[in-house]
Amino acid sequence: xxxxxxxxxxxxxxxxxxxxxxxxxxxxxxxxxxxxxxxxxxxxxxxxxxxxxxxxxxxxxxxxxxxxxxxxxxxxxxxxxxxxxxxxxxxxxxxxxxxxxxxxxxxxxxxxxxxxxxxxxxxxxxxxxxxxxxxxxxxxxxxxxxxxxxxxxxxxxxxxxxxxxxxxxxxxxxxxxxxxxxxxxxxxxxxxxxxxxxxxxxxxxxxxxxxxxxxxxxxxxxxxxxxxxxxxxxxxxxxxxxxxxxxxxxxxxxxxxxxxxxxxxxxxxxxxxxxxxxxxxxxxxxxxxxxxxxxxxxxxxxxxxxxxxxxxxxxxxxxxxxxxxxxxxxxxxxxxxxxxxxxxxxxxxxxxxxxxxxxxxxxxxxxxxxxxxxxxxxxxxxxxxxxxxxxxxxxxxxxxxxxxxxxxxxxx
Amino acid sequence: xxxxxxxxxxxxxxxxxxxxxxxxxxxxxxxxxxxxxxxxxxxxxxxxxxxxxxxxxxxxxxxxxxxxxxxxxxxxxxxxxxxxxxxxxxxxxxxxxxxxxxxxxxxxxxxxxxxxxxxxxxxxxxxxxxxxxxxxxxxxxxxxxxxxxxxxxxxxxxxxxxxxxxxxxxxxxxxxxxxxxxxxxxxxxxxxxxxxxxxxxxxxxxxxxxxxxxxxxxxxxxxxxxxxxxxxxx
Numbered sequence: 001x002x003x004x005x006x007x008x009x010x011x012x013x014x015x016x017x018x019x020x021x022x023x024x025x026x027x028x029x030x031x032x033x034x035x036x037x038x039x040x041x042x043x044x045x046x047x048x049x050x051x052x053x054x055x056x057x058x059x060x061x062x063x064x065x066x067x068x069x070x071x072x073x074x075x076x077x078x079x080x081x082x083x084x085x086x087x088x089x090x091x092x093x094x095x096x097x098x099x100x101x102x103x104x105x106x107x108x109x110x111x112x113x114x115x116x117x118x119x120x121x122x123x124x125x126x127x128x129x130x131x132x133x134x135x136x137x138x139x140x141x142x143x144x145x146x147x148x149x150x151x152x153x154x155x156x157x158x159x160x161x162x163x164x165x166x167x168x169x170x171x172x173x174x175x176x177x178x179x180x181x182x183x184x185x186x187x188x189x190x191x192x193x194x195x196x197x198x199x200x201x202x203x204x205x206x207x208x209x210x211x212x213x214x215x216x217x218x219x220x221x222x223x224x225x226x227x228x229x230x231x232x233x234x235x236x237x238x239x240x241x242x243x244x245x246x247x248x249x250x251x252x253x254x255x256x257x258x259x260x261x262x263x264x265x266x267x268x269x270x271x272x273x274x275x276x277x278x279x280x281x282x283x284x285x286x287x288x289x290x291x292x293x294x295x296x297x298x299x300x301x302x303x304x305x306x307x308x309x310x311x312x313x314x315x316x317x318x319x320x321x322x323x324x325x326x327x328x329x330x331x332x333x334x335x336x337x338x339x340x341x342x343x344x345x346x347x348x349x350x351x352x353x354x355x356x357x358x359x360x361x362x363x364x365x366x367x368x369x370x371x372x373x374x375x376x377x378x379x380x381x382x383x384x385x386x387x388x389x390x391x392x393x394x395x396x397x398x399x400x401x402x403x404x405x406x407x408x409x410x411x412x
Numbered sequence: 413x414x415x416x417x418x419x420x421x422x423x424x425x426x427x428x429x430x431x432x433x434x435x436x437x438x439x440x441x442x443x444x445x446x447x448x449x450x451x452x453x454x455x456x457x458x459x460x461x462x463x464x465x466x467x468x469x470x471x472x473x474x475x476x477x478x479x480x481x482x483x484x485x486x487x488x489x490x491x492x493x494x495x496x497x498x499x500x501x502x503x504x505x506x507x508x509x510x511x512x513x514x515x516x517x518x519x520x521x522x523x524x525x526x527x528x529x530x531x532x533x534x535x536x537x538x539x540x541x542x543x544x545x546x547x548x549x550x551x552x553x554x555x556x557x558x559x560x561x562x563x564x565x566x567x568x569x570x571x572x573x574x575x576x577x578x579x580x581x582x583x584x585x586x587x588x589x590x591x592x593x594x595x596x597x598x599x600x601x602x603x604x605x606x607x608x609x610x611x612x613x614x615x616x617x618x619x620x621x622x623x624x625x626x627x628x629x630x631x632x633x634x635x636x637x638x639x640x641x642x643x644x645x646x
Contacts (some may be wrong), residue, residue: 005529016517322513325474326574327502327530329495406474409513 006339013312013340014347024308025348027301028388031294032349032381036356036373038290041363042283044371049279050272052370056202058272059139061242064110065089065097065232065249069268071275086266087257088224094232096256097249101234103241108136109215111230113223117164117211118184119172127168128210129185131220131229136212137163137196139235147179147194150214158216162190166198167208185211186222202368231270242271298384301348302392309341309396320400321408334401341393342386349385353378416483421581421613422448422471427480427490429466440466442636443480448582448615453608455624456617458633465586467633468617472505472584473497485581502530506575510587512567514559514574520546521555524574531578545573549603565596572603576612583607585616589623601626 014021064070068083091109098107115129130136137149146169150161162183169178169192178192190213199207213219215229224230234249236242246269253267313320320333328336356373363371416423429441440463448454458464469475470482473489476497482490489500501507506527514523524542533541546555549569559567568588575583585604589597605626608614616627624630625644632640 012517318513319515322515323526323530324498325472325501325507325513326527327498327578329498329530331495332498332530406469409474409509 003335003339006335007343009336010340010343014344020308020312021344021347024305025301025344025351027297027304028345028348028385029301029352029355031297031301031388032352032385033355033359034297035290035294035381035384036353036377037359037363038286038293039374039377040356040360040371041369042286042290043374044360044363044369045279045283045286047370047372048368049276052202056140056199056207058270058275059141059233059235061237061239062139062233062235062271063242063246063249064268064270065093065234065253066230066268066270069270069274070231071270071278088228089230089232089267091227091229093253093256094229097232097234097252100248100252101245102248103236103244105237105241105245106135106138106235107133108139108233109133109229109231110136110233111215111220111223111228115186115211115222117168117172119178119181122172124168124171124209126209127165129219129223130210130212131215131217131223132212133215136233139233142196142199142212144194145197146177147192149194149212155214155216158214158218158220160188160190160217160219161193161214163194163196163212164192165196165208165210167206168211169195183211185213185219188218190217190219200368246271294384298388301345302388305341305344305389305392306396308344309337309393310399312340313337313396313400316400317403317408317411320403321405321411324403324405325409330401333403334397337397337400338390338393341396342389345389345392346382346386349382352385353381356381416447416486418486419450420447420483421450421452421485422446422615423481423483424470425481427467427470427477427482429463429470429475430478440636441470441477444633444636444638446631446638446641448613451608451611451613453604453614453626453628454616455627455630456615456633457619457621457624457630458639459619462633463636464617464633466636468584468586468615471582471615472507473500498530502527503578504581506572506578506580506583508568508571508575508583508585508588510590512559512564512571512591514567514570516559519556519558520551520562520570520573523559523570524577526574527578541577542573545577546570548576548607549573563596564592565599568592568596568600569603572600572607576607581613583612583614585614587618588616589618589620597623 058064067086067088094109110130110132112128112130114126117124117127134150134152134155149163154161162185164178172178172183173181178195181192182189183192201207234245236245249269250265254265257266259265323333360371360373363369424444424446427441427444428439431438431440444467456464456467470477473484477490480490481488484500485504489497492500521539521542524545525538528538528541543555546552549572551566551569551573554562554566562570589600592600601623604614618624629643631638
């Protein structure tokens with residue numbers, strides 16, 4: 001009997017015994033659905049972390065010279081206290097590093113503090129005031145929805161102009177244009193010259209509650225002591241050039257701080273790697289747990305299929321006897337039952353793929369994760385599903401193939 | 413032992429079949445030598461326990477003898493392995509069972525196609541041959557019916573069509589009328605008579621004398637041996 005015939009027969013049998021087949025393909029269904037959905041989540045998480053999270057917080061090929069790392073989960077108190085004892089980064093540090101860099105880079109100063117911003121009788125509370133130099137917008141990839149960013153000239157001169165985050169503009173101005181209006185930040189009047197496009201949120205944190213003003217404008221005194229900044233941002237054109245710039249910056253800073261060769265840095269050159277390492281830890285857990293869920297479901301699925309197939313062989317003993325009497329060889333019977341269990345498992349896998357894709361779409365819609373179905377997970381799902389079916393079918397099928405036709409035909 | 417004469421479809425020499433029944437050896441056949449020629453119509457009779465089912469299984473290549481030889485259509489089949497016997501059953505033997513043994517979920521046409529699937533024929537050829545076989549037994553208008561939509565006589569005719577579809581050397585019928593009323597039994601016997609007239613060799617096991625009366629030759633078994641072997645006017 002050709003393989004094609006075996007599969008046609010298998011599908012007929014599955015159709016005829018919907019309920020039984022439904023149960024038997026449940027395990028494979030769950031296994032494949034969880035494989036695809038979990039794979040999508042890990043993938044989506046990876047993309048989210050590397051593209052959106054890391055880039056929003058740091059920018060591509062960008063490092064920050066800071067007193068302490070920006071993203072610091074689970075740090076013991078002793079380390080935290082040591083960080084706070086470190087010297088601050090000074091304007092002069094930034095200038096010295098800038099002067100020493102040999103690769104083409106874009107740099108910006110940045111300091112931040114939470115403040116309230118007022119317009120007329122309205123107050124926007126808990127707004128992140130960032131004093132920055134003009135290239136900050138480029139490095140952070142902030143595009144303006146209205147108006148313009150401030151210029152190098154305005155920065156150097158300390159002109160009180162402000163670029164608002166979307167949420168701030170909405171809160172203070174509602175539908176009216178904020179451009180050329182005067183807002184008050186720490187009692188100082190700032191002229192609004194631009195509004196940044198809506199950034200949305202990241203892991204639930206709103207990204208639009210900020211105001212950016214020139215680093216040397218009067219509000220700098222609200223943020224840091226004179227001559228001090230939180231971070232010096234350096235964006236290179238490639239990862240290699242970023243590494244090169246980091247080495248230069250490290251040398252300059254160590255020499256300025258008079259560190260001896262055995263002393264550790266008392267500053268950090270922070271990159272998005274820290275964030276990504278944190279995420280890698282989470283995703284490693286998923287990557288370890290996920291295959292176990294899938295394997296357990298598939299093993300259970302296989303056992304269920306094997307039992308159903310054994311039942312099926314027992315129920316159809318007479319049919320097997322008849323087929324043998326009519327000329328079916330052992331391998332024909334073997335093939336028929338293998339095809340049947342493989343078909344059950346493959347149908348289960350197919351439903352699992354549909355459910356997995358559905359789950360992925362659901363996650364996409366209901367969470368910020370850009371979960372996408374990996375084609376490889378679909379292929380793997382089908383292959384593993386069919387494989388489970390074949391493996392689970394071997395024993396029942398060989399029992400069927402070995403049946404004695406006389407005894408089988410006599411069975412009631 | 414040399415090959416039997418070419419016009420012999422079935423040639424057995426001292427067929428012995430022993431069963432091991434819990435340590436005790438039972439001799440179901442004690443040495444049966446039987447010769448059946450092309451286009452013979454033979455009924456095998458005998459009380460239960462006479463060995464007629466055992467002989468039937470051996471002739472049908474469902475079983476192999478403990479000793480003795482069996483030549484079917486000039487081929488020695490008594491020492492073939494399982495798969496080779498399956499080929500022989502597929503090509504040389506058409507079975508008709510007492511209980512019809514049709515696949516309940518398959519149409520009449522598909523039931524008749526079954527032996528052709530194992531013979532490896534293509535779908536179109538199978539369909540044509542199965543249709544022809546169903547026409548031969550007068551079921552041209554019932555091809556797409558399932559067994560539960562057919563009467564007992566119609567079911568047995570589907571089974572006969574299935575037995576004929578590979579154009580076997582022998583039609584082997586095991587109590588073909590055992591589950592049928594007398595009118596329907598008569599119809600089935602007419603089908604057999606017509607097939608015999610067309611040249612088909614038929615071997616039929618029965619315990620009913622009026623059914624055996626349709627055959628041209630009656631072989632009676634008793635205690636694993638041939639007791640009588642008579643030709644009669646049909």
